[in-house]
Amino acid sequence: MLNGNLNFDAVAFDITQLGSRYVINKQDLTFVNQQVKFKNFTVSDTLNQPLIVNGDVSFANIPDVAYDLKVSATNFMVLNATQKDNDFFYGKGFVDANLIVKGVSSKATIDGDIKVKDNSKITVVMPDNTAETSEQDDIIVFVKDRKNKTTAEPDSVKKEHYAAADLFTEMSLNIEVNDKSEFIIIIDPLNGDNLKVKGKAQLNAGISQGGQPYILGLYELTEGSYDLSFEVLKRQFVIQKGGTMLWSGDPTNAYANITAIYKVDVAPYDLVLSDSPANLDLYRQKMSFNVLLKMEGYLKNIQPSFAIELADVQPSSVTTEVYDKVKEKLSTKNSSIGGSSSIVNNTAELNKQVFALLVLNRFFSEKSGDFFSGVSPEAIARQSVSKLLSDQLDRLASDLVTGVKLNVNLASTQGYTNGALTGRTDLSVGLSKAFLNEKLTVVVGRNFELENTAASQRNSAEIFDNVSLNYSLSDDGRYMVRVYRKKINTRQFWKGLS
Structure with a gap:
């Protein structure tokens, strides 16, 4: 009681x-x-x-x-x-x-x-x-x-299981x-x-x-x-x-059926260039596109796929001729008119164009010579980046480099030099690895000048432009010693200890 x-x-x-x-x-x-x-x-x-x-x-x-x-x-x-x-x-x-x-x-x-x-x-x-x-x-x-062997042990095991189930x-x-x-x-x-x-x-x-x-x-x-x-x-x-x-x-394993859209405004010039349509300059004006990410399957093993479509609303300056030609290029059916071929039926080509829209904000030309000015290490670097998406965009480099962290950055700019409009595109690639329980971090990198490289001079024997060694003095990383070498331009470097 x-x-x-x-x-x-x-x-x-x-x-x-x-x-x-x-x-x-x-x-x-x-x-x-x-x-x-x-x-x-x-x-x-x-x-x-x-x-x-x-x-x-x-x-x-x-x-x-x-x-x-x-x-x-x-x-x-x-x-x-x-x-x-x-x-x-x-x-x-x-x-x-x-x-x-x-x-x-x-x-x-x-x-x-x-x-x-x-x-x-x-x-x-x-x-x-x-x-x-x-x-x-x-x-x-x-x-x-x-x-x-004893008879008591099985009984004790059974009792433990019963207590857990209770x-x-x-x-x-x-x-x-x-x-x-x-x-x-x-x-x-x-x-x-x-x-x-x-x-x-x-x-x-x-x-x-x-x-x-x-x-x-x-x-x-x-x-x-x-x-x-x-x-x-x-x-x-x-x-x-x-x-x-x-x-x-x-x-933890729902079955998903989801479509998501990334909107982008770009010119379709490079998309249709290989088909040599009439009035090619009309394709230099921007149009609105949707990059579709389709996710169907169980979340634990979902495999996304991609597609490109024209947006419902287009600029008023886009002619019917241009609209129909681009729509044909993105259609699931190949056309027998004008030798046009749809990129939808070519998975590798489709993934390449999706990657270009997501990263470069433009289409790739099927004529690689029109996009890359000559064969060079920089061009090869750029082409290797274009392969990332075709290996499944959401896992694009997880298996390419193991044991190190990879950082890639692509920057494109335009400006006037000697009265002429010129473009400049730089690709920087960096690798880092931690040692001594992440106390010591070694970071190395190199910049590739992908566009307008005629005026650049670089030492072909150089493997890395930038090198730094960081040693953490405190567990939270707020205090550290850094030794570095950083490239300023083709002939100058910053070197120091901080």
């Missing part, structure tokens, strides 16, 4: 992985015989939003515990974590909730409704499948010597999501590719009797973006309304 009251004057507790602190102020628990009574027992978040518990918990048949509770919350903060708090999900999450907890011990169930509130912004990091496989392969099982509770929650809350899915943590989405959903999520988490339902996207990021490529594609994400069990 246990009778009386337990009074909470001022109590606070943290749930580290959720990054949340909760407060219990001036609350009472009542003990009657073998039951604990909850009467409007209130737990508040840091914004003073309440979670209210009513009902009772019975200890009459220990070790079995019987639950009969109702839980309600309004705009309650369930997540306030940073990436330091949780590697797999973080952000801010607010919910309205009406839950029922009922049953005995491992047979207890949690049912109810949850509505994700406006202004929630939750980031989910996709797991690394390689790491999971590695962990499974590295399991070591120790077996007791058969000569010393902790699992079946749960089924109906989750409503509106388009005023945002979810960010980090598809590739290494490269930084991420999917930001808003939409509407009616999902069912929970834990099965065997302790397996699940999500079922369809998430219909109303807006969002796909941020493509890998060194030289940092572009944001806007998601078209109507995309979907379908969960059929695994919470």
